[in-house]
Amino acid sequence: MEEMVVGSPELVLAKIRELDDYLLVAHIHPDGDSIGSLLGLADLLEQLGKRWIIASAEEVPSSYRFLPGSEEIRVGTEGLSGSFRNVIALDVSEALRLGDLQPVLAEAQVVINIDHHQGNSFPEPKYVRTSACATGELIYELFLAAGLKPTVVGAKALYTAIMTDTGRFSHANTTQTALKIAAELVGLGADPHHQYVEVYERKDIRLLKLLAKVLDSLRLVCDGKVAYLVIDQETLAGFPLDMGDTENYISYAQMIDGVQIALLFREVEGGTTKVSWRSVPGVDVSRYARDFGGGGHVNAAGCEIAAKPQEAVQKVLEYLQSRIC
Ligand code: 5GP
Numbered sequence: 001m002e003e004m005v006v007g008s009p010e011l012v013l014a015k016i017r018e019l020d021d022y023l024l025v026a027h028i029h030p031d032g033d034s035i036g037s038l039l040g041l042a043d044l045l046e047q048l049g050k051r052w053i054i055a056s057a058e059e060v061p062s063s064y065r066f067l068p069g070s071e072e073i074r075v076g077t078e079g080l081s082g083s084f085r086n087v088i089a090l091d092v093s094e095a096l097r098l099g100d101l102q103p104v105l106a107e108a109q110v111v112i113n114i115d116h117h118q119g120n121s122f123p124e125p126k127y128v129r130t131s132a133c134a135t136g137e138l139i140y141e142l143f144l145a146a147g148l149k150p151t152v153v154g155a156k157a158l159y160t161a162i163m164t165d166t167g168r169f170s171h172a173n174t175t176q177t178a179l180k181i182a183a184e185l186v187g188l189g190a191d192p193h194h195q196y197v198e199v200y201e202r203k204d205i206r207l208l209k210l211l212a213k214v215l216d217s218l219r220l221v222c223d224g225k226v227a228y229l230v231i232d233q234e235t236l237a238g239f240p241l242d243m244g245d246t247e248n249y250i251s252y253a254q255m256i257d258g259v260q261i262a263l264l265f266r267e268v269e270g271g272t273t274k275v276s277w278r279s280v281p282g283v284d285v286s287r288y289a290r291d292f293g294g295g296g297h298v299n300a301a302g303c304e305i306a307a308k309p310q311e312a313v314q315k316v317l318e319y320l321q322s323r324i325c
């Protein structure tokens with residue numbers, strides 16, 4: 001898949017300088033890149049003397065609450081109306097992925113989009129570069145374009161964005177640029193060990209007990225090319241967890257020798273199933289996820305299927321039969 005670039009840091013920065021009173025938003029099911037990019041951009045806006053607020057469709061996952069400023073992120077749309085003029089949508093490729101925050105787009109005079117996903121459908125002004133390891137990398141480019149540096153708050157936020165979207169500096173998007181920016185951010189106050197511990201350790205023992213149950217569902221199909229895990233509501237019963245807590249479970253399906261596609265099927269309320277897709281270089285799962293109404297990156301994508309997990313498994317495996325099995 002070829003790199004796609006639309007717009008530039010300079011173009012988006014010029015627009016940001018021109019306007020004011022921003023509402024910053026990002027995709028549903030917040031992750032390290034969406035939260036880190038929101039807080040990183042807020043740091044830049046602060047330095048540019050702009051007024052801003054941040055809103056999220058859902059609570060900030062507990063692993064990211066150590067980030068300074070995360071407590072200022074509003075949850076939901078309550079009280080937002082009338083408190084902003086323009087919207088900046090981060091780490092999101094389509095309006096639908098804003099979830100309950102989608103209506104804010106209609107109220108905005110201008111919507112600016114900064115993103116690194118495949119198939120971005122936002123209108124301009126935007127800066128989209130699919131080769132960026134994280135949206136946090138694009139926010140760092142905005143700092144460079146402005147001739148400014150993140151404060152320690154912004155550095156921690158952007159480092160989190162890059163650490164998480166590169167899978168702790170392990171995925172195929174771990175480029176020299178990603179590592180260079182991460183190193184710069186450490187120079188500005190990001191703390192690799194502390195931030196690793198906050199995001200990936202300090203877990204509740206129940207999360208590990210849940211992992212044991214989930215690993216029991218691990219199956220290898222399609223001549224060992226596809227591995228999948230299932231988390232249904234039955235398994236989740238009694239575990240007070242949010243979506244982010246099971247985000248990394250998919251890595252266990254990915255680590256099996258010979259596996260080209262790893263899948264995690266997680267039942268969400270309302271009888272639908274969230275599917276996470278991961279693949280080895282050369283296999284484009286963003287295309288596959290898009291066929292189910294989702295999207296994402298070439299090697300990490302997602303979609304939601306309106307069915308219980310077992311039925312969603314059947315649908316996806318049937319679909320993969322003619323493509324990879
Ligand atoms: P994850 O499996 O970690 O939730 O998502 C992997 C990647 O795919 C992320 O970049 C995420 O933003 C994207 N993604 C996940 N679910 C969806 C979806 O339903 N639609 C789209 N367009 N992208 C998704």
Ligand code: MN
Pocket residue numbers: 033034091116134135165
């Ligand atoms: Mn991202």
